[in-house]
Amino acid sequence: MxxxxxxxxxxxxxxxxxxxxxxxxxxxxxxxxxxxxxxxxxxxxxxxxxxxxxxxxxxxxxxxxxxxxxxxxxxxxxxxxxxxxxxxxxSIDEHNLTFTSDHSVEDEVVAAYVSQDVRDAINKLSDHYRAVVVLRYLQDFSYNEISESLGLPLNTVKSYLFRARQQLQVLLQDYLKGGVGG
Missing domain, CATH: 1.10.1740.10 (RNA polymerase sigma factor, region 2, helix turn helix motif)
Structure with missing residues (x-):
């Protein structure tokens, strides 16, 4: 059916x-x-x-x-x-935020740490920011679908995603500079 x-x-x-x-x-x-x-x-x-x-x-x-x-x-x-x-x-499901590499065991170990740090950063977001990040980037929802799902105005969804990305940039600044987080 x-x-x-x-x-x-x-x-x-x-x-x-x-x-x-x-x-x-x-x-x-x-x-x-x-x-x-x-x-x-x-x-x-x-x-x-x-x-x-x-x-x-x-x-x-x-x-x-x-x-x-x-x-x-x-x-x-x-x-x-x-x-x-x-x-x-x-914590966020490892299977959806894992960075994999075919290069070496060392690369895979580093990727596992990066993946964990990304999950940890997402976990530090407020509940509303985490919800929009999960729906947008892990569930692949459009902005309109997030708006409908959460009962939020479309501009609020965009604002939450913008602020969540800003917070993630701060939380992951070592990676953005090319360093190792921790």
Whole structure:
């Protein structure tokens, strides 16, 4: 079934369509939760909460928005709320920020340190800045999709990304100068 048909069927009470829809999005929901929270258990809890909320609120979804952005808005808001409550130490999934090299073991060791330092720098951003960075650079969302997902005006999204990049430049200044961070 096409996504729109699944959504309409789910909204009209077709439980199988709703379950199929949830299965199609669960890995994306978990991945977003993990990127924001950086902890597997917290991400699983947030993803489960998001899926339950989607399950119970599917009838409130309006087709004027894209389903993907509606889902991301739900999971992102849950993660931000969870992050504010718990203030955990956050790390970003290594698989998406790893710098690899075919040159030598030394190059790979340096790349691993750079990758860790980039993750650490992202983790130091405020929750809103981290959310826009995750959605833009790790989830490949457009500015408009981020705006819809977070319920923020487009100019606010642009401003947050600009400020987040500025903060990342400061945090990663040793790399920008050609040195090694740490």
């Amino acid at each position: 096409v996504e729109q048909e699944l959504i309409r069927s789910a909204q009209s009470g077709d439980r199988d369509a709703l379950i199929q829809l949830l299965r199609e999005i669960e890995s994306h929901v978990y991945r977003t939760a993990y990127y924001i929270l950086g902890n597997e258990q917290d991400a699983m809890d947030a993803a489960q909460e998001a899926l339950i909320r989607i399950y119970t609120k599917i009838d409130s979804f309006e087709e004027k928005a894209r389903f993907k952005t509606w889902v991301q808005r739900i999971v992102t808001n849950i993660c931000i709320d969870k992050f504010r409550r718990n203030k955990p130490t956050v």
